[in-house]
Amino acid sequence: MEQAPPDLERQWQPAPLEPLGHPDAELQAAVDEEAEVSRDEGPGDGTMTENNFGLKKIEISVSEAEKRTGRNAMNMQETYTAYLIETRSVEHTDGQSVLTDSLWRRYSEFELLRNYLLVYYPHIVVPPLPEKRAEFVWHKLSADNMDPDFVERRRIGLENFLLRVASHPILCRDKIFYLFLTQEGNWKETVNETGFQLKADSRLKALNATFRVKNPDKRFTELKHYSDELQSVISHLLRVRARVADRLYGVYKVHGNYGRVFSEWSAIEKEMGDGLQSAGHHMDVYASSIDDILEDEEHYADQLKEYLFYAEALRAVCRKHELMQYDLEMAAQDLASKKQQCEELATGTVRTFSLKGMTTKLFGQETPEQREARIKVLEEQINEGEQQLKSKNLEGREFKFGPMLRNALARCNPVK
Amino acid sequence: MDMNSFSPMMPTSPLSMINQVKFEDEPDLKDLFITVDEPESHVTTIETFITYRIITKTSRGEFDSSEFEVRRRYQDFLWLKGKLEEAHPTLIIPPLPEKFIVKGMVERFNDDFIETRRKALHKFLNRIADHPTLTFNEDFKVFLTAQAWELSSHKKQGPGLLSRMGQTVRAVALSMRGVKSRPEEFMEMNNFIEVFSQKINLIDKISQRIYKEEREYSDEMKEYGPIHVLWSASEEDLVDTLKGIASCIDKCCKATEKRMSGLSEALLPVVHEYVLYSEMLMGVMKRRDQIQAELDSKVEALTYKKADTDLLTEEIGKLEDKVECANNALKADWERWRHNMQNDIKSAFMDMAEENIHYYEQCLATWESFLASQTDLHMEETSEDKPESH
Numbered sequence: 001m002e003q004a005p006p007d008l009e010r011q012w013q014p015a016p017l018e019p020l021g022h023p024d025a026e027l028q029a030a031v032d033e034e035a036e037v038s039r040d041e042g043p044g045d046g047t048m049t050e051n052n053f054g055l056k057k058i059e060i061s062v063s064e065a066e067k068r069t070g071r072n073a074m075n076m077q078e079t080y081t082a083y084l085i086e087t088r089s090v091e092h093t094d095g096q097s098v099l100t101d102s103l104w105r106r107y108s109e110f111e112l113l114r115n116y117l118l119v120y121y122p123h124i125v126v127p128p129l130p131e132k133r134a135e136f137v138w139h140k141l142s143a144d145n146m147d148p149d150f151v152e153r154r155r156i157g158l159e160n161f162l163l164r165v166a167s168h169p170i171l172c173r174d175k176i177f178y179l180f181l182t183q184e185g186n187w188k189e190t191v192n193e194t195g196f197q198l199k200a201d202s203r204l205k206a207l208n209a210t211f212r213v214k215n216p217d218k219r220f221t222e223l224k225h226y227s228d229e230l231q232s233v234i235s236h237l238l239r240v241r242a243r244v245a246d247r248l249y250g251v252y253k254v255h256g257n258y259g260r261v262f263s264e265w266s267a268i269e270k271e272m273g274d275g276l277q278s279a280g281h282h283m284d285v286y287a288s289s290i291d292d293i294l295e296d297e298e299h300y301a302d303q304l305k306e307y308l309f310y311a312e313a314l315r316a317v318c319r320k321h322e323l324m325q326y327d328l329e330m331a332a333q334d335l336a337s338k339k340q341q342c343e344e345l346a347t348g349t350v351r352t353f354s355l356k357g358m359t360t361k362l363f364g365q366e367t368p369e370q371r372e373a374r375i376k377v378l379e380e381q382i383n384e385g386e387q388q389l390k391s392k393n394l395e396g397r398e399f400k401f402g403p404m405l406r407n408a409l410a411r412c413n414p415v416k
Numbered sequence: 417m418d419m420n421s422f423s424p425m426m427p428t429s430p431l432s433m434i435n436q437v438k439f440e441d442e443p444d445l446k447d448l449f450i451t452v453d454e455p456e457s458h459v460t461t462i463e464t465f466i467t468y469r470i471i472t473k474t475s476r477g478e479f480d481s482s483e484f485e486v487r488r489r490y491q492d493f494l495w496l497k498g499k500l501e502e503a504h505p506t507l508i509i510p511p512l513p514e515k516f517i518v519k520g521m522v523e524r525f526n527d528d529f530i531e532t533r534r535k536a537l538h539k540f541l542n543r544i545a546d547h548p549t550l551t552f553n554e555d556f557k558v559f560l561t562a563q564a565w566e567l568s569s570h571k572k573q574g575p576g577l578l579s580r581m582g583q584t585v586r587a588v589a590l591s592m593r594g595v596k597s598r599p600e601e602f603m604e605m606n607n608f609i610e611v612f613s614q615k616i617n618l619i620d621k622i623s624q625r626i627y628k629e630e631r632e633y634s635d636e637m638k639e640y641g642p643i644h645v646l647w648s649a650s651e652e653d654l655v656d657t658l659k660g661i662a663s664c665i666d667k668c669c670k671a672t673e674k675r676m677s678g679l680s681e682a683l684l685p686v687v688h689e690y691v692l693y694s695e696m697l698m699g700v701m702k703r704r705d706q707i708q709a710e711l712d713s714k715v716e717a718l719t720y721k722k723a724d725t726d727l728l729t730e731e732i733g734k735l736e737d738k739v740e741c742a743n744n745a746l747k748a749d750w751e752r753w754r755h756n757m758q759n760d761i762k763s764a765f766m767d768m769a770e771e772n773i774h775y776y777e778q779c780l781a782t783w784e785s786f787l788a789s790q791t792d793l794h795m796e797e798t799s800e801d802k803p804e805s806h
Contacts, residue, residue, distance in 0.1 A: 229650045250633070251630055265611070268608050
């Protein structure tokens, strides 16, 4: 396990006690060059060796949302929302910020960025995006993606995503991420040119597929278990919260019915008329107060959802590790059997049953030339196998237990 | 309590004291205290029914004793109401709880139903006791004091079944004719009753619905709290916080239960009684109209010389008196009823408002104290300067 320098550790903490969505949240995107985490190999066309963020402070904000219409891939009219991303650099000396970049992106582009990061950094828990569709809705909450409240909460969620990526010492240095913030046109083409979709392991999509790993890493197994528990409890919490919100809404709105009745009743009352009228008005005010209350609560639900999705991301990392471990074991196994075959051919002893051995016995020995040829082929395969194994071992080492994973693990093992 | 020859005895049941203070015109002159309690089930070969114990304490001379205890069943209350309506057709007789509630009733004799009925019957008798005229009704006195067999024989007296049927037929016939000219003030009264009836029914429905919604809200909250405790099992650093939240939710849940019981004790019975009252009032208006219609038909008969004029004139004279009496009785009682209604409704809604204020204050206090405890906790942690704390 590497030792991460202390200030880096603080940066690993996901946005701490600042209220989420605070537009002026500053990020120290400074990266300590001595950190072991910096790697030279990397995704696609390589990380920027010259860190474009350098040691400057930058501010990222998703400041506006706008409804747009356009034509989609099938040349049909569609409406969508675009979000304005502004990047500012802050001068150390006087704290003033200067707008360096500003462009508009839609949700699908954020998704593309995240999918790219997931493929190229399988060992990192990639920060989650706000939900694609409104889930855990209670009765009256609009599940419409165009609803202004939904759009506002999505704006905040997208900003958090960018801030979290920018505060990650590895992810913040990714070129595609940098281009996402700075290059409006052609960005999609650039991402697709990296060919990351091909690199994506289709086996991961088969959620229920189990890979029989002979020696599973206990730490990752525990982490996976923890993430499952977290996902389960937060989902349950969100579901019940939605039901509670629905019921509360009912209580307030029914009181609103008093309003009209009191008002009509006041018409026939002399002494009590004013009282009834005023009471009716108050009932109306009471009934309408619930809308703002529940909208505020949605922000709370959003924070829970963020960690629900984080748990999913954590699980994905464990899964990728599992898959990689499986591949490693398979490769090692394959290599071992090929070596053995080679040996047998060379020495002429048959220790294990093989089809070749059988046919040799039945149909006669093969010529020495044939045997030589086969040994050569096997030796080549063994070489290839050894290379593969080496690279897979290196891959495995990337799944390092960085501070974040370590913290997660410490939570699973309450042994102090 | 100052004692004089008219001062009442100390009523033993606190419930009756509360109810009396609520709808009393002149609390100091009260000399008849009634409580309804101890519902008991009786099983015979033919039927099963409930009787209620009725205790009367009084200082009135016309009562043979100062304390009485009898048992009555719902049928007896119905009989009493009928007699009162007969004797005072244009007075506003207090309403009886319904025979049975069709909707949502599984069994006729479940505990909630019996308790609600008991409270309503208690109110019924006390309202009669407070009424300046009805309180001196003879049948009322018999109801409160006679033993079971005495009551049965008393019931058999009075106009027979056939004559009562005859009255009903005549009444229906008259009502079919319609009212020729209802005096202005009674037109206003009728208009009020119509609107009031509509509104009070709506309020009854709305209030019942609120109760139901609060019940469902409370049920969901009961499930909400424990999830946080479940979560705390896998998060060592957050145990106190999560358990704290669960406890707050629990407290708010209990506050909701209290709010609900306030609704069901203070508001729902009052509103429902006035729903029944509004039906009563329509009946009273009809009866007044019938009395007038009787007079009108006799006057019409006189105009067309349909029968013996002298006899008719005499009858008309009597009927005119009857109409005037009936109208005056109703007018007076109407004022009294309006006054009581306003007080009852006002205090019921004010009680509800108090309950709600108390509920919100409690919830606010619960969460504020939790928040304070968390802030203190956080300050403790940061001051210890642990690098892993977040």
